[in-house]
Amino acid sequence: MTEHVVGIDYGGTSTKLLLAAAGVREAVPMAQAVVPTPRGGDALEELATHVEAFVAGRPVRGAAVTVAGIVDDRGVVLTSSNLPWLAGVAIGDVLRTRLGFAVVPVHDGRAAARAEAVLGAGRGHEDTYVVALGTGVGSAHVVRGVVEPGAHNAAGEIGHISQDEQGRPCSCGQRGCLETFIGGAHLARRWREVVAASGSASPGELDALTAQDLVAAARAGHPAATAILAEATTALARGLLGMLATVDPGRVVVGGGLGQAPDVILEPAVARLRARATFHQVPPIVPATLGPWAGAWGAALTADEVGSA
Amino acid sequence: MTEHVVGIDYGGTSTKLLLAAAGVREAVPMAQAVVPTPRGGDALEELATHVEAFVAGRPVRGAAVTVAGIVDDRGVVLTSSNLPWLAGVAIGDVLRTRLGFAVVPVHDGRAAARAEAVLGAGRGHEDTYVVALGTGVGSAHVVRGVVEPGAHNAAGEIGHISQDEQGRPCSCGQRGCLETFIGGAHLARRWREVVAASGSASPGELDALTAQDLVAAARAGHPAATAILAEATTALARGLLGMLATVDPGRVVVGGGLGQAPDVILEPAVARLRARATFHQVPPIVPATLGPWAGAWGAALTADEVGSA
Numbered sequence: 001m002t003e004h005v006v007g008i009d010y011g012g013t014s015t016k017l018l019l020a021a022a023g024v025r026e027a028v029p030m031a032q033a034v035v036p037t038p039r040g041g042d043a044l045e046e047l048a049t050h051v052e053a054f055v056a057g058r059p060v061r062g063a064a065v066t067v068a069g070i071v072d073d074r075g076v077v078l079t080s081s082n083l084p085w086l087a088g089v090a091i092g093d094v095l096r097t098r099l100g101f102a103v104v105p106v107h108d109g110r111a112a113a114r115a116e117a118v119l120g121a122g123r124g125h126e127d128t129y130v131v132a133l134g135t136g137v138g139s140a141h142v143v144r145g146v147v148e149p150g151a152h153n154a155a156g157e158i159g160h161i162s163q164d165e166q167g168r169p170c171s172c173g174q175r176g177c178l179e180t181f182i183g184g185a186h187l188a189r190r191w192r193e194v195v196a197a198s199g200s201a202s203p204g205e206l207d208a209l210t211a212q213d214l215v216a217a218a219r220a221g222h223p224a225a226t227a228i229l230a231e232a233t234t235a236l237a238r239g240l241l242g243m244l245a246t247v248d249p250g251r252v253v254v255g256g257g258l259g260q261a262p263d264v265i266l267e268p269a270v271a272r273l274r275a276r277a278t279f280h281q282v283p284p285i286v287p288a289t290l291g292p293w294a295g296a297w298g299a300a301l302t303a304d305e306v307g308s309a
Numbered sequence: 310m311t312e313h314v315v316g317i318d319y320g321g322t323s324t325k326l327l328l329a330a331a332g333v334r335e336a337v338p339m340a341q342a343v344v345p346t347p348r349g350g351d352a353l354e355e356l357a358t359h360v361e362a363f364v365a366g367r368p369v370r371g372a373a374v375t376v377a378g379i380v381d382d383r384g385v386v387l388t389s390s391n392l393p394w395l396a397g398v399a400i401g402d403v404l405r406t407r408l409g410f411a412v413v414p415v416h417d418g419r420a421a422a423r424a425e426a427v428l429g430a431g432r433g434h435e436d437t438y439v440v441a442l443g444t445g446v447g448s449a450h451v452v453r454g455v456v457e458p459g460a461h462n463a464a465g466e467i468g469h470i471s472q473d474e475q476g477r478p479c480s481c482g483q484r485g486c487l488e489t490f491i492g493g494a495h496l497a498r499r500w501r502e503v504v505a506a507s508g509s510a511s512p513g514e515l516d517a518l519t520a521q522d523l524v525a526a527a528r529a530g531h532p533a534a535t536a537i538l539a540e541a542t543t544a545l546a547r548g549l550l551g552m553l554a555t556v557d558p559g560r561v562v563v564g565g566g567l568g569q570a571p572d573v574i575l576e577p578a579v580a581r582l583r584a585r586a587t588f589h590q591v592p593p594i595v596p597a598t599l600g601p602w603a604g605a606w607g608a609a610l611t612a613d614e615v616g617s618a
Contacts (some may be wrong), residue, residue: 150557152590173587248459278482281461
């Protein structure tokens with residue numbers, strides 16, 4: 001009977017569950033489900049109930065769960081900004097006790113990057129640099145299927161390299177970081193400023209605007225939206241060029257929510273990068289293919305290793 | 310009887326010869342010599358004669374020779390800007406035939422970086438990022454004794470990340486690269502401009518000025534020299550911060566000719582870096598210890614591997 005692995009992507013608002021045959025080699029799911037993220041003191045009990053129903057008695061070799069935060073060597077969550085009720089909890093131990101199979105925590109961004117490199121747009125390539133354009137900007141260099149963590153688990157912060165020391169303040173404490181140009185939160189704020197200045201939206205409508213609204217306005221030819229994205233894609237081009245000069249990866253994969261808009265983000269950024277490149281070895285720079293399921297696939301890859309260890 | 314390895318650092322003007330006991334674990338030489346670099350059509354014959362006299366009949370397991378240029382998979386030098394007579398020559402084969410022991414070519418900058426990481430200021434540490442401040446700016450991430458080459462042998466070009474797209478033209482075709490702020494050739498040119506404007510030097514004296522003269526003037530309190538180095542060390546701080554954010558190394562070692570002036574280069578740069586750092590994990594950032602012999606030591610390390618293979 002086929003053994004299974006379970007990937008759990010424990011997100012801020014919704015949680016994705018993925019079932020795959022053990023020995024994952026390609027992104028072909030046996031089952032997928034999305035549930036509202038269990039919150040608060042009973043969150044893990046509720047999550048386990050969801051997983052149990054999802055697995056439906058099939059044999060499970062192991063599972064992994066993404067955590068948007070820092071997990072110590074013993075598997076205890078130290079901090080998680082999105083899921084504060086996990087602080088101090090040995091999430092894997094709690095779920096294993098309840099479910100009866102091994103469950104290990106994995107960093108959400110690293111899981112997604114690894115999945116894109118191994119199963120997604122980097123599949124079959126020895127090394128891939130994965131960039132996630134979401135609310136913030138994350139990245140990871142994946143070499144032979146393994147994320148390069150850095151000496152202090154802090155590699156891949158290309159979103160927090162300043163391009164303008166007089167620029168807009170960044171959450172990291174610097175100014176003018178790449179993230180202040182192309183992070184979703186910054187783009188949404190800038191678009192709200194434009195719409196507010198036009199006087200055409202109520203406060204409630206303003207609050208609801210996101211970076212995707214900016215993308216839609218740029219696609220419709222709105223000049224201010226176009227100008228904001230021109231600045232954003234120029235910054236992305238500069239940031240990627242610096243990364244290429246430093247790391248020289250064989251392939252670059254760009255994902256995340258804003259990675260889903262290649263026509264107005266990735267393609268213009270790559271064009272600007274090529275216009276600026278001189279000595280650089282510019283590798284293929286391609287959109288991610290796993291979409292919002294990358295984190296769950298990364299968890300499934302981790303579960304595979306744990307279960308077979 | 311002790312077996313030996315020979316490291317040959319074939320430089321643009323002088324060539325360093327280093328003899329060490331095979332199984333190199335620390336930078337303790339058995340013999341060292343410096344000879345004028347053999348040039349032109351008979352260069353390798355002459356170099357072999359120097360090596361033969363230097364070795365003086367002692368048993369040699371193997372040797373390696375640095376090449377400032379690109380060597381193909383078969384050991385043929387494709388291009389070398391400093392040593393143009395090597396183009397098309399299988400330098401290792403020629404020397405082995407003449408000397409009777411294995412001689413392999415090794416990239417000069419990588420050899421020096423590896424030696425600093427393994428035998429110099431990075432000794433005993435798992436991973437070290439080595440920066441060479443010379444005529445240009447080179448760098449390499451050395452992990453467990455091995456240089457990370459990049460997918461196209463092009464990693465480590467942090468000297469060619471632009472900090473100012475309207476800045477001074479760089480040899481790489483971009484503008485405002487780190488190298489235009491702190492590369493020795495750029496610093497020498499800027500110092501010549503200052504001295505020329507003062508009208509106090511003859512054309513011959515101007516031509517002879519180097520970056521080391523700028524360093525000496527800054528140490529003596531010359532305001533223009535101080536201002537140039539303030540800009541240079543600010544740029545170095547920015548460049549190192551970007552590298553830390555991307556790579557997160559466990560240790561940074563700064564060498565090269567300008568690395569020998571830590572009081573006016575490295576220390577102010579590190580102070581500026583620390584003043585700007587926010588989320589960064591700032592590892593120890595220390596001066597190199599092997600000085601001009603780093604390349605020869607790197608060749609000795611390579612010779613050790615070849616001879617024992």
